[in-house]
Amino acid sequence: MRACRIAANLGARVACAEERYFGGTCVNVGCVPKKLFSYAAHYQEDFEDSRGFGWDASQVSFDWQRLKSNKDSEIKRLEGIYNAILQNNKVDVFKHRATIQGPHEVLVNGSRISARYILLAVGGWPWVPDFEGSELAVNSNDMFQLENLPESMLVIGGGYIAVEFASIFARFGTKVSLVYRGETLLRGFDEELRHFISTEIGRHVDLQLEKKPVKIQRINNKLMTTLDDNSEFETELVLAATGRRPLTANLGLENVNVELGRNGAVLVNERFQTAEPSIYAVGDVIDRVALTPVALAEGQLVARALFSDDVREMDYNNIPTAVFCHPNLGTVGLTEQEALDKGLEIDVYSAKVKQLKHTLSGREELSLLKLVVNCATDRVIGAHMAGPDAGELIQGIAIALNCGATKADFDRTLGIHPTLAEEFVTMRSKRKSHST
Secondary structure (H helix, E strand, C coil): CHHHHHHHHCCCCCEEECCCCCCHHHHHHCHHHHHHHHHHHHHHHHHHHHHHHCCCCCCCCCCHHHHHHHHHHHHHHHHHHHHHHHHHCCCEEECCCEEEEECCEEEECCEEEECCCEEECCCEEECCCCCECHHHCECHHHHCCCCCCCCEEEEECCCHHHHHHHHHHHHHCCEEEEEECCCCCCCCCCHHHHHHHHHHHCCCCEEEECCCEEEEEEECCEEEEEECCCCEEEECEEEECCCEEECCCCCCHHHCCCCECCCCCECCCCCCECCCCCEEECHHHHCCCCCHHHHHHHHHHHHHHHHCCCCCCCCCCCCCEEECCCCCEEEEECCHHHHHHCCCCEEEEEEEECCCCHHHHCCCCCEEEEEEEECCCCEEEEEEEECCCHHHHHHHHHHHHHCCCEHHHHHCCCCCCCCCHHHHHCCCCEEEECCC
């Protein structure tokens, strides 16, 4: 979408082929509907917490059908907006699958269309591991179209999608168990944050860590999942949230000199150009950083490089991200271990705090805030948080990191009291970490 709009504004003739829905995964079966579900899930806690502040929420009920219907209406509205953006920028739209026939030619709905450049931005698709009965599991796309709210659910996986759906549906009233082969959730995040969020999610979700499923079988109207320790779980639904893989199968790539990685990802250079000079690729299909804002930035860079004099490389440093589990998680910059792996001597500041709100709500929930500081320069090179609205806070911290903010800059910034965010500018207790 972004590449089409920028290229068209720069004077290029542009066509777009889309076989499913405009806006891709994020708008239709990813970030947007997931965040709407997350908002809905937060109300469960808000109603409970309100009692400590004098409110009577004893008549609360949840209507899955109403949430699903309202979500569907919003997604339909957004898809219409994206379609209009293409039309308003005079992009020729083909609502069919396109396959590559040659370096400058694609086949769409029986017609051959030629172009000077071809951009692959087909994204990814949920991947389910192969084991006995795994076909009985649903994937993350399916979760947005469930006709009924399951009374019980087993989630397989420990990444973004798994922990988000597990914590969201637990607050909808579903009895949720989560099976993950690792010791802590969210591999790739800061280790201290991983341990913290695993504990917090474990307050509401039955965590089965360091285990994996070996069999799913249907028994009457339920699914029985057997784990590798022979434990069994009977649930209405099994969600395989085990990752996504680039959607490169049956694209006609055998007709051109495009090279693929082991997981099917398109291999590109620093300018997102494939081994076929006329063909480029961006987004999840190149499997670098699978985040929507990253894909948008990559697409824009390609369009500007091809149709203007604005040629720049993508900067993958200090990319902020959030996980909309409960509590939320936000992060930007280096983890503690990544900093050590770079040979840096670092100071680490962290604080576990109970939000003021919970002194009256009675909720046993903590928040974690953490800064990683380069001793040699005093620059803050990593910021991590688990707590309410973590994504909103980390977005602002990301600006500071990109501006080269030091710990001294944080220290001389006055906090807004009483807020959770002020903890980022009041942390003084530190511990040193040395590279090995």
